[in-house]
Amino acid sequence: MKRLRTAIIGLGRVGWQFHLQEAARHQGFEVAAVVDPLPERREEARAKFGAWGYPDHRALLAAEALDLVVIASPTQFHAEQALAAFEAGCDVFCDKPLAPSLAEADRMIAAAQQHGRKLTVYQPHRGRVETVALQDILRRGLLGAPYLMKRAEARYVRRNDWQAFRAHGGGMLNNYGAHYIDQLLYVAGSPAKRIRCVLRTIASLGDAEDVVKALIETESGVMLDVDINMAAAQEMSPWQVLGARGSATLDLGARAWRVRYYLPEELPPQELHEGLAAPGREYPRDPAIPWREETFPLANYAGVDFYEECYRFFALGEPPFVPIEASRELMRVLEACRADAG
Incomplete structure (x- = not known):
C-alpha cells in the first residue's frame, strides 16, 4: 500500500480530535509532522503519534518532504497555508469552509491547478x-x-x-x-x-x-x-x-x-x-x-469513511468524495448569504 507522508496543520478541536486521529488510524497515511503555535500541543503529538512538531507552516514546508498537508487551522489562515503547500509540491485536504471569502477560495483553486496539485475539502455531513x-x-x-x-x-x-x-x-x-x-x-x-x-x-x-x-x-x-x-x-x-x-x-x-x-x-x-x-x-x-x-x-x-475516501483520491487517483466544484458552489452560496443579510 502506498503511504502518504502527511502533516496536520492545527491541533485544536477538529485537528486533534478528528484529523490527527483518523490519519493515524488509516494505514495509507504516515503522520510525519504537525504544526501548532503551542509547544505543549506539539509535544503531545510527538509523544502520542511520533510526529515532529513545527511552530508554523513555513518551518514545516522548509524542513519536510510531504505528499499531503491537512489544514485544520482557523479559517482565516487557510488560503495562505494552502498556497504555500501547493508551491512546495504538496496536495491539500482543507477543513471547511475552504476560505473566508469566495475570492480567496478561487485563489486556492487556481493555485492548485497552476501547480498541478489536488485539493478537496472536509465536508463531513x-x-x-x-x-x-x-x-x-x-x-x-x-x-x-x-x-x-x-x-x-x-x-x-x-x-x-x-x-x-x-x-x-x-x-x-x-x-x-x-x-x-x-x-x-x-x-x-x-x-x-x-x-x-x-x-x-x-x-x-x-x-x-x-x-x-x-x-x-x-x-x-x-x-x-x-x-x-x-x-x-x-x-x-x-x-x-x-x-x-x-x-x-x-x-x-x-x-x-x-x-x-x-x-x-x-x-x-x-x-x-x-x-x-x-x-x-x-x-x-x-x-x-x-x-x-x-x-x-x-x-x-x-456512514462514509472520510479518510478512506481521501486516500482513494490522493493516492489512487479516484474521483474525490467532495469535488472542489461543490466546495466552490458552497462558498458562492455563503457569500451570497452574507451579501443578502447586509
Whole structure:
C-alpha cells in the first residue's frame, strides 16, 4: 500500500480530535509532522503519534518532504497555508469552509491547478449516516418529488472562542452553515438559484453572528431552509424533508428516519370545484388519506469513511468524495448569504 507522508496543520478541536486521529488510524497515511503555535500541543503529538512538531507552516514546508498537508487551522489562515503547500509540491485536504471569502477560495483553486496539485475539502455531513439513510429513502421514491428540505440546529450558547469573531472567519454561517448548506445542496443535487438570508448576533460574546436564517431555492426548484440558532432555549427538529406524497423527519432520540407517505394508487378521488360558491358552505375536506408509516433505523446504514475516501483520491487517483466544484458552489452560496443579510 502506498503511504502518504502527511502533516496536520492545527491541533485544536477538529485537528486533534478528528484529523490527527483518523490519519493515524488509516494505514495509507504516515503522520510525519504537525504544526501548532503551542509547544505543549506539539509535544503531545510527538509523544502520542511520533510526529515532529513545527511552530508554523513555513518551518514545516522548509524542513519536510510531504505528499499531503491537512489544514485544520482557523479559517482565516487557510488560503495562505494552502498556497504555500501547493508551491512546495504538496496536495491539500482543507477543513471547511475552504476560505473566508469566495475570492480567496478561487485563489486556492487556481493555485492548485497552476501547480498541478489536488485539493478537496472536509465536508463531513454529506457522509454522515443520516445522510446516507435519507438518500436511500429518496431513491425509493416514497415521498414523491421533494420540494422542501429543512435543516435546523438550536441551543443557547454564549460563544466565547475565536468562532465568536468576524475577523477570524467565525460565526455560525461559516461554522455550522458550511456543514448544513453543503449537506442540503448535496442531497438536493442541484446548484442554488435564489438565496435569501438574515444574520443576527444575540447571545454570542463576540461580533460574529450566532443566528442564521437562510432560504435557498435550487435550480431544480427545491427549497432549502436553514435555521441555525445559538440563542434558543429549546431545541428544534433537526431535519425534515417534504415531498409531493409524503414527508420524512429525523428522530435523533430513536436514531431513525420516520417516514409518512401515501401510494398514488391508494389515494381516494377528490373532485375539483371551480365555482366561487363553496358547496354546502363547507370548507374543503380531503377524504381520509391512507397514510403509510415506516421507520428507517440509522443502525441499518453505514456512514462514509472520510479518510478512506481521501486516500482513494490522493493516492489512487479516484474521483474525490467532495469535488472542489461543490466546495466552490458552497462558498458562492455563503457569500451570497452574507451579501443578502447586509
